[in-house]
Amino acid sequence: MPPAVRAFLRNRGATVGAALVTAWLLIAAFAPLVAPHDPLGVIAASRQRPGPGHILGTDLLGRDVLSRVVFGSRISLVIGTISVGIGLGAGMLLGLPSGYYGGRLDAVVMRLIDSMLAFPGLLLALVVIAALGPGLANVMLAVGTSSVPLYARLVRGTCLAVRGLDYVQAARTVGSSDLRVMLRHILPNLSGPLIVLSTLQVGSAILVGAALSYLGMGAQPPTPEWGLMTAEGRSYLASAWWISTFAGLAIFSAVVGMNLVGDGLRAALDPRARPSY
């Protein structure tokens, strides 16, 4: 077993996190089997307390909260992974050439990144939503876009560091194509930090995506999205607290899991690495 995996498994927090994440992945994958009712169907009286028949109660329209939380996992996980995919992809596309070639290209890309960094996280996502309009797809785009600077900087930084190394210089002198150099020498150095960043970013993407839906910019009713469900229960905090609480708890547990895994990965892959918060 590679030392990194061993280190990871020894870390109690990381294993708990992995268990949480795996649980949610399974729930999401087998949602129709796990959920007792149709998440969109009105099956019972409005605002029933948690009890037999509805373990987590029903919402305003009489829909089963448990089923909605279960199906909501699919949406949150999709938001998380696709946003990270967008960020990763765009970040690499920007950061690799920029760090590798340097010069004017680097200067332009850095200006662009600085531009985006002038806007704190959620604000950038909000500007994207303002431009594109509300909706789940746009949320993924918005969240992905707001994480691009992080990836771009990481990739660019590593590129800059590696590019100066002797054996890389040697490879270039010998005539290896740029692409080959990037793939063979730079990418391996990137993989560790990128994995850690991506894992942590999935958690962050879930949070930001849920926040956007909470504000009304993301998933629209009747989608059982966790952030939207928390918002829907807002008017009933005093009378039907279960509508909001369980959805929020779901977000919380999923993100805790991802963060534990991310921290564990970071510790396992490079115990002395500077934390790149």
Add this chain to the structure above:
Amino acid sequence: MSRPQRRLIGFIVLGTLLVYAVGWAQLVAAQAPRSGNLTIATRGSSEPASMDAQVDPYAITWLMNSWVTDSLVTLTAEGEYKPNLATGWSISPNGNIWTLRLRKDVKFQDGTPLTAEAVKFNIDRVMNPETRSALMANYLGVRNFQKTEVINESTVKVHYTSPVPTVLWGLSILPMWSPAAVAKFGRDFHQNLVGTGAFKMVEWRKGSHIQFQRVTTYSGAPPAQEHVGAAYLNSVTIRFVGEEGILGEVLRSGEVNMVIELPAQVLASYRTNPNFQVVAGYQPGAGLQFIMNTERPPLDDVRVRRALRFAYDQERMNQTLYDNNYVVVKGPVTKYTRCYWKGAEEAYRLDPDRARTLLEEAGWRVNTRTGIRERDGRPLSLVMVMLHHKEIGEYLATQFRAIGVELRPEIVPGPVQLQRAIAGQFDLMYERLRSFEPDDLYSMWYSGNTHVGGWAWSRYQNPTLDQILLRTQATADPRERCRLFTDAQRIITENATQLPTLDSPIYYAMHRSVKGFKLGAFGAFFFIKDMHVQR
């Protein structure tokens, strides 16, 4: 004197003194100046875009305007029009010319006098298209308006080309503004209102609150208020609370002493609490209804429209969403409206099978993969534009899904609603006109009302209906008008050109120390000038 006799005299003297003492104390208490500060909380979405009711078409603005200025006519709680700033009025025999006689002693809050010129200024301002009066102009008959004529200092004549039945109603909500102030502030007048009223607007923190301060020189009298002189309350503050959950709690926590539009889900808890009083203001008018765009498929097909009406049940909606605290509406107007047609209650009922049959007949087949009906490859998908009560949209969406119709509710702000309505960018559009007279039916359903400030959004063309509605505007006889309005409701219902749901009574809740509250003739109005807060 014997001892028993002395004791008796002692008792009598003591008793008399006691009676005097109690009586004196009560007298003193009764004469203690009534005052207090009223803090009201209401929905955040009620905050107007413009505080000038000559421009803003929403009922809360009329209410707040009545605090800072007066109108020519007052609609009493009993539903009668009584003189206020106007001492009397008369109509010419042909019904086209209104003569208004005015009080001679009224001054605006900036000291300028209320003269016939000022009244002319205000009426002309509403009629002027540049003012963008969406609703008030309609009530004052802008389409038939000719001119306003000043006869002398205290007499004004308003000339129309044909009779306008809603003039008194319009005059009862028309605020009188100081022409000098309007000229001075221009575009920002609506933040610096100057009227004749008992209060002055002193602060408007957007998104937070509006504060009003008493005008001690106010010389009010019945029917604007029951006592003579300045209002009792020192100040009135209205806070806009975006969160329904919080709106339901702030009265209980003592942060305010009154709530306008208490949310339905907390009503039971306030009703059973002796510290609070809950008053229900039932509203006439259209209710929370949705106009169907009859010009645009799929709702251009009457079968589809009727199918929608068979797809849901108002009673069940009321039960699920509002614990039966709302009012069921089954026709184009609520049952609290003059000339209400009871037949609307029998016209449709929950019958999903019938709905499905109608849709099949109209050529819409269910796509088994999505569950939504399609025709020629296009899905049966409807956009519903609304201002609030999102849960009604969601409830309807679940009901419609069961018959294979996809409903997409969208919440928008007032200006966007108006824009999309005029442009026809909707399938279902929220429209709730709430006036005391049934003439909203004319405003909304006469097909010619697609002009500036027009409210006929459904684009429904029916010559018979148009005829009937035109006649309501030309007749003065109330019984004939009611007969015509009843007919109109029948035609509208049969052709399913609108989707009625419920109506929200305006629930007023206040702490028991708040006294003198009096509900107006239509639920969204109350009289504030006799109110006070007891210590």
Add this chain to the structure above:
Amino acid sequence: MIRYIGQRLSALVPVMHVLPGDPIHLMLAGAEAGSVTPERMEQLRKTLGLHQPLHVQFARFVTNALRGDLGRSIRFESPVSQLVGEAAGYTFQLSIAGMAVALTLGLPLGIIAALTENSWIDALCMFVALLGVSMPLFWLGQVLIMGVAIRLQWLPAISGDQTIGIILPALTLGFISAGLISRLTRASLTEVLRDDFVRTARAKGLGERIVIVRHALQNALIPVLTVVGLQFGGLLSGAVVTETVFSRPGLGTLIVKGILWHDYPLIQGAVLLMAGSYVLVNLGVDVLYAWVDPRIHYA
């Protein structure tokens, strides 16, 4: 230095002009409800200079913005600069309060964790920090409202402009930020504690406490300072959500409402102010950074 500031602020420019929508249509939307004739639209377009090419328009926006004119809000029918100016105060109040809570919670937590590295105290502190970093802000806010304001009635639910109303929102914001700050403080401090120069100082025999306090903390606080600057951005983002949860007025509420109502002038103004202040705060941190660490200086 001025050039540098200007450069940093100009970074905002490209993103700002992303917002779409025919402003004329929207302005006339509520306004003239139906009387939008082609002639009227053309007339307005000429008056506002919207017939000019995009870069000219944008230059006008920027020059106007510098003069303080940010246009007029469609929904509120008042100048954006007025609305944004009023709202900014609330948001900054909240951000500063949140930062205060975050620092008072986060710094001690991180320091204790670092000093007791790899003990159960460390694990506990970091667990609390993890909670802060993983918890959805809106959920925490709602839980606090439900518990503290509604059930216990210790604090008022509508804050509006009262000072007491800032407690719950600041606690919510602060707790979440504290998570990140404590993690960072711990990481930074542990690294410094391992450093050679600390070992040297210890070897010299100085009292343990002096060693820690003077050397380690000073050096550890430099990256923390940077993060505080960056966290201000996180606080601003958090303020957007917090203001909505607690129904507080502020820039966040304006932005959210602006987006939902397609009130583009409002969105532009509010976002500009938020982002601008973020840039300025980070500039300030950079300056402080240079002052604290003599090894850095700006060309």
